[in-house]
Amino acid sequence: MDSQKKIANGAKPWIEQSEKPFIRISNLTKKFGDFTAVDRVCLDIYREELFCLLGGSGCGKSTLLRMLAGFETPSDGHIEIDGQDMANVPAFARPTNMMFQSYALFPHMSVEKNVAYGLLRDGVSKSEAAEQVADMLKLVQLSDFAKRRPDQLSGGQRQRVALARSLIKRPKLLLLDEPLGALDKKLREETQFELINIQESLGVTFIVVTHDQEEAMTLSTRIGVMDQGEIVQVGEPHEIYEFPLSIFIADFIGSVNIFMGRVSDDATNYVRIHCREADCDIHVSHGVSCTQNQKLWFAIRPEKLTITRENPRGKYNVVKGIVDEIAYRGNLSIFRIKLASGKMLRVTKSNRSRRDEDAISWDDNVYISWDDTAGIVLVQ
Amino acid sequence: MSFSANKATFGTLIKRTLVKRIRFRGRSLVIGIPLWWLIVFFLIPFVVVAKISFSEAIIARPPYSSLLEWKEGGFLLLKLHFSNYLYLLEDSLYISAYWSSIKVAFFSTLIALLVAYPMAYYIARSTERRRNILLMLIILPFWTSFLLRVYAWIGILKTHGIINNILMSLGITSEPLVMMQTNFAVYVGIVYTYLPFMILPLYTNLVKLDNSLLEASADLGANPLTTFFKITLPLSVPGIIAGSMLVFIPVVGEFVIPALLGGPDTLMIGKVLWDEFFSNRDWPVASAVAIVMLVLLVIPVMLLRNAQNASRAAST
Numbered sequence: 001m002d003s004q005k006k007i008a009n010g011a012k013p014w015i016e017q018s019e020k021p022f023i024r025i026s027n028l029t030k031k032f033g034d035f036t037a038v039d040r041v042c043l044d045i046y047r048e049e050l051f052c053l054l055g056g057s058g059c060g061k062s063t064l065l066r067m068l069a070g071f072e073t074p075s076d077g078h079i080e081i082d083g084q085d086m087a088n089v090p091a092f093a094r095p096t097n098m099m100f101q102s103y104a105l106f107p108h109m110s111v112e113k114n115v116a117y118g119l120l121r122d123g124v125s126k127s128e129a130a131e132q133v134a135d136m137l138k139l140v141q142l143s144d145f146a147k148r149r150p151d152q153l154s155g156g157q158r159q160r161v162a163l164a165r166s167l168i169k170r171p172k173l174l175l176l177d178e179p180l181g182a183l184d185k186k187l188r189e190e191t192q193f194e195l196i197n198i199q200e201s202l203g204v205t206f207i208v209v210t211h212d213q214e215e216a217m218t219l220s221t222r223i224g225v226m227d228q229g230e231i232v233q234v235g236e237p238h239e240i241y242e243f244p245l246s247i248f249i250a251d252f253i254g255s256v257n258i259f260m261g262r263v264s265d266d267a268t269n270y271v272r273i274h275c276r277e278a279d280c281d282i283h284v285s286h287g288v289s290c291t292q293n294q295k296l297w298f299a300i301r302p303e304k305l306t307i308t309r310e311n312p313r314g315k316y317n318v319v320k321g322i323v324d325e326i327a328y329r330g331n332l333s334i335f336r337i338k339l340a341s342g343k344m345l346r347v348t349k350s351n352r353s354r355r356d357e358d359a360i361s362w363d364d365n366v367y368i369s370w371d372d373t374a375g376i377v378l379v380q
Numbered sequence: 381m382s383f384s385a386n387k388a389t390f391g392t393l394i395k396r397t398l399v400k401r402i403r404f405r406g407r408s409l410v411i412g413i414p415l416w417w418l419i420v421f422f423l424i425p426f427v428v429v430a431k432i433s434f435s436e437a438i439i440a441r442p443p444y445s446s447l448l449e450w451k452e453g454g455f456l457l458l459k460l461h462f463s464n465y466l467y468l469l470e471d472s473l474y475i476s477a478y479w480s481s482i483k484v485a486f487f488s489t490l491i492a493l494l495v496a497y498p499m500a501y502y503i504a505r506s507t508e509r510r511r512n513i514l515l516m517l518i519i520l521p522f523w524t525s526f527l528l529r530v531y532a533w534i535g536i537l538k539t540h541g542i543i544n545n546i547l548m549s550l551g552i553t554s555e556p557l558v559m560m561q562t563n564f565a566v567y568v569g570i571v572y573t574y575l576p577f578m579i580l581p582l583y584t585n586l587v588k589l590d591n592s593l594l595e596a597s598a599d600l601g602a603n604p605l606t607t608f609f610k611i612t613l614p615l616s617v618p619g620i621i622a623g624s625m626l627v628f629i630p631v632v633g634e635f636v637i638p639a640l641l642g643g644p645d646t647l648m649i650g651k652v653l654w655d656e657f658f659s660n661r662d663w664p665v666a667s668a669v670a671i672v673m674l675v676l677l678v679i680p681v682m683l684l685r686n687a688q689n690a691s692r693a694a695s696t
Contacts, residue, residue, distance in 0.1 A: 071595050091598040104596035108614050118600035
């Protein structure tokens with residue numbers, strides 16, 4: 001309970017050296033024939049974290065989750081949960097529970113019986129199980145549906161039954177496979193916060209698999225980005241977003257504009273990048289470990305670009321372009337700007353006033369500028 | 381069973397087809413062909429049998445009296461003999477034959493289920509390539525005559541047959557076991573013959589079983605045995621019912637297997653029927669036996685169907 005308060009209050013056990021990880025995954029590999037689904041994954045997850053495994057389809061995130069649950073046997077490597085090695089522990093004896101992507105509710109049982117299933121397998125008496133089930137159904141707001149069968153429920157209700165069923169045994173670790181994938185957008189957003197509340201109130205460690213980067217950002221304490229079976233970056237949501245380690249990650253999380261260039265001036269406290277695509281030099285006001293004339297990439301998020309009609313008259317970090325496309329999204333507008341080099345830039349501008357007399361329109365000449373610290377320099 | 385459903389809609393279908401002019405559209409053609417098939421090959425023979433069962437046995441050709449008779453003065457006389465049905469009640473042979481047929485059918489269905497379930501389960505859980513090979517092997521015996529296969533069992537079970545020869549040459553038994561012309565042989569023959577009819581519906585059901593349900597059960601702490609009894613078995617009940625029907629119903633009326641493999645004490649209604657028709661030449665009583673058998677089978681099937689429909693309606 002202590003550490004729960006700590007994480008909820010913004011403590012970060014993954015930074016402190018003294019903290020012992022709750023789940024230790026070391027060198028975990030899974031091969032299906034010639035295909036390596038999970039490739040030497042090492043990961044430490046701490047008690048009461050809400051950890052998201054994020055990646056495109058086929059990146060190995062579900063296989064990793066299934067190995068944690070015990071449905072797949074690792075080809076190599078170890079899993080340790082709360083100090084216990086899981087190598088010879090079958091799925092039914094593991095201190096984990098899983099919420100399936102398809103929910104996998106037992107179609108021949110009522111909601112009540114579905115939720116009670118896990119308790120009864122542990123030899124909990126019927127009356128006590130009934131009590132706990134009632135409490136759990138209250139938590140997920142399904143008390144009125146206890147007698148219904150899964151096929152009489154809506155998608156959102158089924159999702160909550162699945163959650164209740166996987167939480168009833170108070171597992172040390174709850175594994176969630178695309179838990180919100182089958183819900184529509186509005187319901188998904190509501191449920192995300194419900195999920196966080198439930199996780200915080202019960203103090204269970206969650207590992208969530210998702211391909212939806214927004215979902216990962218909203219839910220998680222930390223995100224592990226996966227690509228081709230490997231974990232390519234682990235970090236808090238803002239680290240992943242603002243400090244991606246590679247072009248792949250920058251591109252996968254959110255949208256990004258990427259310039260390729262060469263270092264033209266490498267000083268201790270700034271770097272200047274010559275970029276043909278941008279027809280201006282890019283000035284970065286912090287040191288980067290690179291060498292003169294090295295090829296690298298400069299990535300900048302659309303919301304960090306400023307779009308104006310007048311030339312802001314900076315020496316660097318200003319490019320001229322023509323508005324090619326505008327997408328009005330209500331809260332913000334997305335501009336596609338064509339530069340002289342032919343490169344397209346994506347710029348977002350929040351719509352702060354209800355009426356804009358001087359709105360930027362199609363084919364207008366505009367200037368795009370950004371701060372010295374707004375972008376990320378990437379070498380891979 | 382499909383034929384009972386067809387029977388239920390029979391009256392309405394006939395009315396509709398006869399009242400309306402037959403329109404040669406695709407729809408009426410599609411419904412019409414099986415309808416006429418059923419009328420010609422099911423309903424008419426059934427009516428004929430029913431008619432004979434109400435007549436009287438006479439020594440003539442055909443060996444029964446006609447129901448309708450013209451009397452002087454333009455009377456049309458309809459004579460219905462219920463005596464054939466009453467006779468079935470009087471002679472204990474028929475009741476015990478019915479009872480013993482149902483008993484044999486019940487136990488053969490049970491044995492077939494116990495043998496077929498693991499086989500169907502294994503096939504359903506195999507890889508797709510192996511699955512097709514195994515299904516092929518299940519269906520393969522149908523390509524040879526059923527009669528020949530039953531005769532083959534005589535060769536296996538008889539006093540100096542394959543089994544006894546092996547047992548005696550190994551010194552396990554000193555005298556041949558008596559297997560032929562016993563109820564044991566009848567059970568062996570029936571279970572062997574009807575096994576595919578149990579396996580196929582069970583397989584069709586089990587192959588649809590969502591693997592994630594089994595994983596969810598394991599995940600919630602159920603060992604494989606508990607998972608089987610709590611998840612797999614309840615979800616395969618429709619397959620069990622379908623397979624049991626396909627075995628039970630024909631076995632009740634089975635004639636060939638008890639006649640070839642059974643002995644004098646094997647009492648089954650199919651055999652009684654045969655004797656009544658061909659040895660005794662009492663067609664009316666034989667017809668009554670057939671009608672009673674049909675009623676005995678159709679009523680429980682219809683009740684079961686109604687119960688299933690009711691439970692389905694209650695759940696939605």
